[in-house]
Structure formats: structure tokens, C-alpha cells
Amino acid sequence: MNKLTVIRRESTVTLLREALWRTQRRWKQARFSSQVADIQCEVEYSPVGYYRPTLDLISESTRSIILRYADCICLGDFPWFGYGRVNLGLPPRWNLDFVSGKDWPRTAAADLAVVRHDGSDVKVPWELSRMQFLPVLGKAWLLTGDVRYRAISRNLLSDWISENPIGQGVNWTIAMEAALRAMSICLSLELLWPFPAAEYEWLRKVTNSLWEHLLYIEAHNEFSHLVRSNHYLSNITGLFCLSIFLNGPQMATRRKLYGNLVQREILQQVHQDGGDYEASTGYQVLVLQMFTSAFLLMRAQGHQPSADFLKRLRNMYEFLGTMADEKGYLPQAGDCDDGRVELLTDDLEQMLRTNLSARNSLAISGLMGIGGAIFGQDYRGRRDELAWYGAMSDSPEQKEPERLSQRAIVFPNSGLAIARNSQAKVIFVAMPNGIEGRGSHTHNDKLSLIIWIRGQEFLVDCGTGCYTRDAELRNRLRATSAHNTVQIDGQEQNRFSKSPSALFRICNDAHVNPILMKEVDNHVLFQASHDGYRRLGVQHRRAVKLMSENLLIVNDELSGTGGHSFDVLFHLPKKWQVVIRQTAGQRVCCSIQGPHTVAMECHAPVPLQLICIPGIISRAYGAVEEATTIVVSGQFGQSVKLASQISWAA
Numbered sequence: 114m115n116k117l118t119v120i121r122r123e124s125t126v127t128l129l130r131e132a133l134w135r136t137q138r139r140w141k142q143a144r145f146s147s148q149v150a151d152i153q154c155e156v157e158y159s160p161v162g163y164y165r166p167t168l169d170l171i172s173e174s175t176r177s178i179i180l181r182y183a184d185c186i187c188l189g190d191f192p193w194f195g196y197g198r199v200n201l202g203l204p205p206r207w208n209l210d211f212v213s214g215k216d217w218p219r220t221a222a223a224d225l226a227v228v229r230h231d232g233s234d235v236k237v238p239w240e241l242s243r244m245q246f247l248p249v250l251g252k253a254w255l256l257t258g259d260v261r262y263r264a265i266s267r268n269l270l271s272d273w274i275s276e277n278p279i280g281q282g283v284n285w286t287i288a289m290e291a292a293l294r295a296m297s298i299c300l301s302l303e304l305l306w307p308f309p310a311a312e313y314e315w316l317r318k319v320t321n322s323l324w325e326h327l328l329y330i331e332a333h334n335e336f337s338h339l340v341r342s343n344h345y346l347s348n349i350t351g352l353f354c355l356s357i358f359l360n361g362p363q364m365a366t367r368r369k370l371y372g373n374l375v376q377r378e379i380l381q382q383v384h385q386d387g388g389d390y391e392a393s394t395g396y397q398v399l400v401l402q403m404f405t406s407a408f409l410l411m412r413a414q415g416h417q418p419s420a421d422f423l424k425r426l427r428n429m430y431e432f433l434g435t436m437a438d439e440k441g442y443l444p445q446a447g448d449c450d451d452g453r454v455e456l457l458t459d460d461l462e463q464m465l466r467t468n469l470s471a472r473n474s475l476a477i478s479g480l481m482g483i484g485g486a487i488f489g490q491d492y493r494g495r496r497d498e499l500a501w502y503g504a505m506s507d508s509p510e511q512k513e514p515e516r517l518s519q520r521a522i523v524f525p526n527s528g529l530a531i532a533r534n535s536q537a538k539v540i541f542v543a544m545p546n547g548i549e550g551r552g553s554h555t556h557n558d559k560l561s562l563i564i565w566i567r568g569q570e571f572l573v574d575c576g577t578g579c580y581t582r583d584a585e586l587r588n589r590l591r592a593t594s595a596h597n598t599v600q601i602d603g604q605e606q607n608r609f610s611k612s613p614s615a616l617f618r619i620c621n622d623a624h625v626n627p628i629l630m631k632e633v634d635n636h637v638l639f640q641a642s643h644d645g646y647r648r649l650g651v652q653h654r655r656a657v658k659l660m661s662e663n664l665l666i667v668n669d670e671l672s673g674t675g676g677h678s679f680d681v682l683f684h685l686p687k688k689w690q691v692v693i694r695q696t697a698g699q700r701v702c703c704s705i706q707g708p709h710t711v712a713m714e715c716h717a718p719v720p721l722q723l724i725c726i727p728g729i730i731s732r733a734y735g736a737v738e739e740a741t742t743i744v745v746s747g748q749f750g751q752s753v754k755l756a757s758q759i760s761w762a763a
Contacts, residue, residue, distance in 0.1 A: 123339060131338040138334065145332035146223075149280050152328065154321040156361030160303040161413040165503030166255060172497045175458050176256055182461040183253035186246045187265050192464035193240075194451050195472060195736020201241075203265070204272035208283050210237040212582070212735070217283035219276075227286050228616075234582035235283060236450060236734075242284040244273065244297045245456045251304025252501070263305060267315060270298065274318060279325045288333040289344045292351025295326040296406065296454060299358040320359070327355045340551050342391060343400050343452075346382060349374045350403045350454075357410050368414070375407045376422040387428030388527025392547035393554040394436065395449025395577070398477060401429045402454040405483060409502065430484035432524060433477060434492040435516045435531055436540065438570075441478030441494065444563045445574040446529075446542060448554035448591070449474060451734040458498055463733070474733040490514045521637040521659075523630045530628045532637040532659040536761070538565040539665060541657050542574075542596075543625045543641040546607060552619030557606040559623045559643040560655040561596040562667065566761055569708040570686055572597045575740070576731030580616060587616055590731060599653055599669050599755075600680045606645030622648070636660040650674040665759045672752040681715065681755060683743040684728055691725045691741055701745060709761050715745045717755045722746045 123131075185192055189203040199211055209216040215233040217225055227235040250266040253259070277284050284290060298319065308316050330352055335344040353371035356364050382390050382400060389397040404426050411418050418426075437443045441459070453460060457479035463472045482494030486505045491513045499505075516522055521532040528544035540563040547555040556574075564572040575595035578586050588609055593600045600606075606623040609615070623645025631638040642654040651673035658666040671679060685691070689707035695714075701723035702714035715721060728742035747753070 127338050134336065134338060138332075141332040142223075145328060146280060152279075152325060154317075154324045156320065156324050156359035156364065158299075158302055158316065158320045158323065158358055159360055160306045161357050161410070163300060163409055163413050164303055164501050167500050167503065168256060170497060170500035171256070175495075175497050175500075178458055178461050178465065179249060179252050179256065181465055182246075182456075183250050183262055185465070186250060186269075187261055191241065191246070192461075193237075193735065194464070194474065195469055195731070195733035197467070197469050198465075204269055204276075205241060207242050207273055207276055208238050210234055212237060219278075219282045222280055222282060222285040225283055225286055227283060228581045230581070230584070232582060234580060235286075236580060238283055239290050242273065242277070242290065243293045244270070244301075245293075245453060247297050247301035248304055249456055249461065251301045255304060266301060266305065267312070270301070270319060271315065274322045279322075279329060285329065287344070288330045288335050288351075289347040291326050291330050291333075292347045293454060295323055295330070295351050296354045298323060298326075299354055300455065303358070323355060323359060327352065327359070330355075340548055340553075341378070341381060342548060342553060343382075343396055343403070346375075346378055346400060346403050347454075349378065350407050353407055354410055357414060372407070372411060372414075372416065375404070376419050379404055379422055379425045383425050383429055384524075384526030385425075385428070386524040386526045387425070387430070387432030388524055388529065388544075389429075390548060391447070391554045392528075392544040392556075393447025393449065394433075394443050394445060394475060395447065395451070396554055397429070397433065398443065398475065398480065399452045399454070401426075401433065401484075402480065404429065405480070405487075406454050408487065412505070427484075427488050430481065430488065430490075430492060431514050431516045432527070434481055434484075434514060435519075435522060435524075436529070437477060437481070437493075438538070438565055439493070439568055441476060441481060442473050443475035443477050444540060445475065445576040445730075445732070446544070446558060446563070447547065447556050449577045449734065450580065458495060469733070469736055470738045472733040472736065492517070521630060521632060521639075523628050523639070525627055528625055528628065528641075530630060530639045532639065532657075534659065534662050536567055536662045536763075537659065537665065539563070539657065539659055541628065541639045541641070543628050543643070545625055546619065546621050546623065550621040552607070552621065553617055555607070555619050556591040556596065557593040557619075557623070557645075558596040559598060559606050559625055559645060560641060560653060561598040562657065563597070564665070564759070566711065567709055569688075571689065571711065571759075573684055573686055573730055573740075575684055575729065576737075577734060578729075578731040578737050579735060584616055586737070590729075591619075594680070594682060595684070597683055598681075599655075599671065600682065601646045601651050601653070601671070602649055602677050603680075604646065604649060606643065646673070649677065651677055663761050663763045667757040667759075669755040669757070670752070671749060671755070674751060676748065676750055678748050679746065679753070679755075681745040681757065683713070683745075684730065685741045685743070686730065687739050687741065689741060691743060693723060693725060695723070697722050703743065711759060711761045713743070713757065713759050715755060715757045717747060717753055719747050719749055719753055 210233045213233040254262040356367035451474040459476040478495040479498035481492035485492040523530040530541040542561040608620040629640040654670040656668040700716040705711040728740040730740040
């Protein structure tokens with residue numbers, strides 16, 4: 114969506130408030146810049162009990178994963194997303210995108226362009242400078258007492274502070290990065306506590322840096338009256354964390370302010386049904402971690418969050434528990450950049466995998482275990498993750514939440530529906546465009562399907578791949594053709610901006626009607642429609658029926674005026690091999706061999722053509738892998754009804 118459209122939909126009062134806020138922020142930033150050289154540290158660091166480790170409860174497998182990851186860091190090998198282990202040395206170059214070989218100069222951050230369209234990706238130096246490896250080194254120190262982990266942690270942090278003076282370089286360009294980095298440092302210091310006298314001077318320098326982070330985030334707060342996202346949430350969560358770990362003048366006031374802001378923001382950014390309003394499962398995980406960290410910080414204070422906050426947080430966990438498969442993997446939907454607040458065991462395990470195609474950035478069993486402990490529920494999560502946090506629930510027994518046991522459920526605000534039986538699980542995607550229509554991390558996935566058959570992925574979302582490094586690849590993977598839905602005349606459900614700088618904008622073309630659900634006899638029926646093709650004179654309606662243990666029927670109705678072409682798309686992981694049985698006619702079909710044998714056929718009252726073409730999917734940021742795409746094409750006049758049937762052996 115272009116900026117003009119955003120402005121026109123807001124009231125005059127909101128626009129005036131936004132103008133005033135931006136003026137105030139510019140003044141704060143200018144004042145901050147003029148006073149950087151004179152900043153005097155007014156606080157002291159102290160641990161608060163965020164971690165409550167019981168080391169003998171940590172399993173050997175989890176211990177091994179933590180130590181393997183920490184050993185990589187000690188060798189200068191940094192595990193990355195879909196890139197694998199990369200030797201960046203000790204210390205690394207903090208402003209380098211090692212993939213493109215391009216870096217950012219150490220000049221005033223305000224003068225730097227972070228998106229340059231030269232093959233570089235600013236997320237690489239940003240992610241490195243979040244320093245989320247520091248708490249892992251701290252855990253390795255606690256597990257072993259090996260001074261090497263402690264020394265490497267201290268040396269890396271000292272070098273970062275030296276090489277990244279406040280306000281200089283790419284790592285001081287936005288408040289979100291400073292906030293996540295500050296949280297990593299605070300958590301790391303708690304794991305390394307207590308400090309011997311020989312380390313007091315080092316601790317003083319680090320505390321001074323944390324104070325600089327706090328002042329920087331406050332001056333560069335990413336709040337807006339028009340649109341707020343995970344960026345602003347990271348700001349206030351980071352400020353809440355800093356205000357708890359740092360003691361000094363005005364810190365008690367800050368704790369109350371930022372704690373209240375975080376609790377209010379969950380009601381803004383999370384739907385009542387528990388889904389994140391940015392329309393992305395990847396950002397659901399990031400946002401959930403932010404709110405969970407805030408909860409743990411409140412617990413460390415002895416503060417009881419509001420009932421509204423706890424209810425919305427619980428709904429977020431139940432939303433993810435319902436979406437995830439039996440292995441604790443969440444399906445891709447919308448953008449995913451593998452962002453985290455804190456690296457859990459699942460994250461470490463995925464990044465350590467040498468087979469990059471086996472990595473899945475949305476492994477969440479550890480996170481679900483934490484949620485289960487908070488709310489006394491069985492979310493089928495990794496339990497030994499809790500050994501770092503201690504007991505959290507007063508409930509003596511674990512109960513399976515109702516949502517996980519339901520045969521079919523609709524999340525009406527988030528626009529998702531799930532049906533399951535003993536053989537299959539189907540997710541029907543009808544998410545409204547994220548952030549109240551503004552797009553951001555939204556993909557063109559209206560009326561798409563994600564399917565597991567006997568625990569195996571069958572139809573998948575194609576993922577994200579990258580952000581700014583390759584605009585063509587990014588748009589390819591967020592396009593209509595990258596999802597299991599219907600494309601009309603080769604057009605997008607939501608048009609992309611033609612500006613190369615608008616990789617996080619999307620027009621609000623496709624409005625989705627609420628999902629209707631019916632349970633009749635032995636089948637579940639979902640129905641929804643969208644009007645993303647109304648500029649072409651076409652509306653798309655889809656009905657999805659999970660008929661029995663081994664049969665799924667998808668009915669698509671395309672209605673409108675004039676003549677049009679259509680493509681019905683199905684994306685499968687490479688492990689499934691397609692054999693075309695009937696390539697043309699009013700009925701086309703194929704068999705699909707893989708973990709199971711699946712039959713697919715499509716029929717319509719117009720000539721169809723079925724082809725199989727190479728595709729790509731992404732399960733981790735920075736990586737793509739080969740996949741297979743089935744395309745069923747045809748043409749129609751005013752309307753047409755298509756039926757697709759997927760069946761497998763009982």
C-alpha cells in the first residue's frame with residue numbers, strides 16, 4: 114500500500130497526533146546526538162532472577178547441543194539461518210555482510226543507507242550484532258565451568274563496544290536492533306554473575322554501554338499512531354528489560370511505564386484468537402517470544418501481569434500449538450526471517466545441522482514447553498528447556514488444551530482454519546492483510562492450503578528466502594504463484610509496489626470474507642472468498658472438504674465478466690515425485706509418490722491442462738531448496754467451477 118492511501122484512511126486527529134509525535138522524536142534524536150559525547154552512566158547492573166537454572170534437569174542431548182554451539186563460537190564459526198556455519202574469526206567484522214562481501218562504513222548511523230540494492234543484506238550484520246550467542250556461551254559456562262566460554266563472551270562483547278561507538282555504523286541505525294542486543298547482553302551478564310574483582314572494570318564498561326542503549330532506544334523509539342509492528346514492541350520490551358536489570362535514578366518509573374506499555378501492546382498487535390496481526394507465522398514466534406520474555410521479567414519483579422495480558426498470551430500459545438505439526442514444526446505463512454529474542458535449544462539444533470535442506474527455522478517445541486509451564490497445559494513441547502527458567506505454573510498436572518483436541522477449529526480474527534483426522538491435517542489460509550491492511554509481512558496466500566498426510570508435509574507454503582538481498586526472489590516467494598491457491602490472468606491478489614524500495618509494502622486489494630465452517634456427518638467443510646481480482650472483474654470462492662480419513666476435496670468457483678485464464682497451483686517438497694496420468698481434457702490427473710502414494714485429479718466443464726514444473730521453497734532465511742509445482746490451467750468466460758480431489762490409501 115502506498116503512503117497516500119495510508120494517510121487518507123486516518124482521521125485528522127490521528128494525523129495531527131502523528132505529526133506531533135514525529136516532531137518530538139526528531140527533537141529527541143537531535144538532542145541525543147548533541148549529547149552523545151557527554152553521556153555519563155547513572156546506573157548499576159544487577160541480576161534479577163530471569164534465569165532460575167536447575168542444571169541436573171538438563172538432558173544430555175540438550176547439554177550437547179548447547180556446548181556444540183558454544184564451541185563453534187569459540188572457534189569463530191557462527192551458525193547462520195540457512196547459510197550454515199561460517200568462519201568469521203574472533204572477533205568478527207561486525208558491519209560485514211559475509212555473503213556479498215560488502216560492508217558498511219563506521220560513519221554517522223543517520224547518514225547510512227541500510228537497503229542499497231547491491232546484493233547486500235543488512236540483516237546479516239544486524240543479526241550478528243544482536244549477539245544472541247552470548248547467553249549460549251553463558252549457559253555453556255554454567256554447565257561446564259570452562260573459563261574459555263566466559264573469556265570468549267567477555268572478549269566478543271568488549272570488541273563490539275569498541276568497534277561500534279554509539280551512533281556510529283550500521284548497528285546503530287534502528288532502535289529494534291539496539292533493543293534485542295541490549296536484552297542479549299543483560300541475559301548474558303546474569304548467566305555470568307557473580308563477577309570477580311578483576312572483572313569489575315569490564316562490567317562497568319558494559320553497564321555504560323547498556324545505559325547508552327537505553328538512551329538511544331528512547332530517543333529513536335519506533336512508535337507510531339498510524340502503524341505499529343514488532344519493531345515498536347521490541348523497543349518497549351527492550352526498555353522494560355533494561356529498566357529491570359539497571360538500578361539508578363528514574364528506573365523504577367521506567368519499569369512501571371514500559372511494563373504497562375508492553376501489556377497494552379499485546380491487545381493492539383495480537384488478535385483475540387491469539388494470532389499476530391502481521392499475518393505471519395514467523396513473526397508470531399518472534400512476537401510471542403517478546404511477550405514471553407516480558408512475562409519472565411515481570412515474574413522476576415514479583416509483578417502479576419494483568420488478566421487481559423495473560424489471556425492474550427495464553428491464546429498465542431494455543432494458536433501455535435494448534436498450527437504446529439506433531440514434531441513441533443510450524444508451517445510457513447507470510448514472512449519469516451528467523452528472528453528471535455533468545456535462542457532456544459530448537460534454534461541451536463537447527464542451526465547446527467550440516468544438511469542445510471533439513472533446517473527448519475520454525476521448530477518451536479522448546480517455546481511451546483515454556484508456554485505449557487506458564488499455563489499448566491500440555492502443548493507437546495520440549496520439557497527440559499524449562500530447566501533454565503524454573504517452575505512457573507501452580508497447576509500440578511498438565512492438561513491438553515481444548516484447541517489441540519478439536520477436530521476442526523476456525524481462528525476468525527486471524528483468518529485460519531484447521532481440520533484434522535487420524536490421517537491428515539489441513540490448514541486453510543484466509544488471513545487478512547497484515548497490520549489492518551497495510552501489508553508489511555503479508556504474502557499473497559489468500560485461500561491457500563497447507564496439508565500434512567500421515568505426519569508428512571504434502572502441500573507447503575514456499576516461505577521467504579530473503580529480504581533486501583534479492584528483490585526478485587523476495588517477490589517471487591511472496592507472490593500468488595508461490596501459494597496453493599488460484600491465480601487469475603497471471604495477476605497478483607494484492608499488487609506489489611513498483612518501487613524497488615517497497616519490499617515491505619503491498620496494496621490492500623484482497624479482502625477476505627470470514628471463514629465459514631460446517632461439520633456434517635463424517636466431513637468438515639470450510640468456505641471463504643476474496644475480492645483481490647475485482648479489478649479484473651473476478652471473484653474467487655473456495656470450499657475445502659476433509660471428507661474422510663483419506664479424501665480431501667477442494668472446490669473453486671471463479672465468477673465475473675469477460676474472458677480470463679486461471680492457474681490452480683500445488684507446491685510439494687522434493688521428496689514427492691509426480692507422475693502425470695492425464696495431461697489435458699476436462700479431467701486431468703496425476704499420481705504422487707513419496708512417503709505415501711497420493712492421487713490427485715482435477716475436473717471442470719472447460720479444457721484443462723496439467724503440467725509439472727520445478728519450484729523452490731525456503732524453510733530457513735537465506736536458503737532455498739528445490740521443490741515441485743503442479744499447475745492446472747484453463748480459461749473461462751463468465752464463471753467456472755473447478756474440483757480438485759486428493760486421496761491416499763487408507
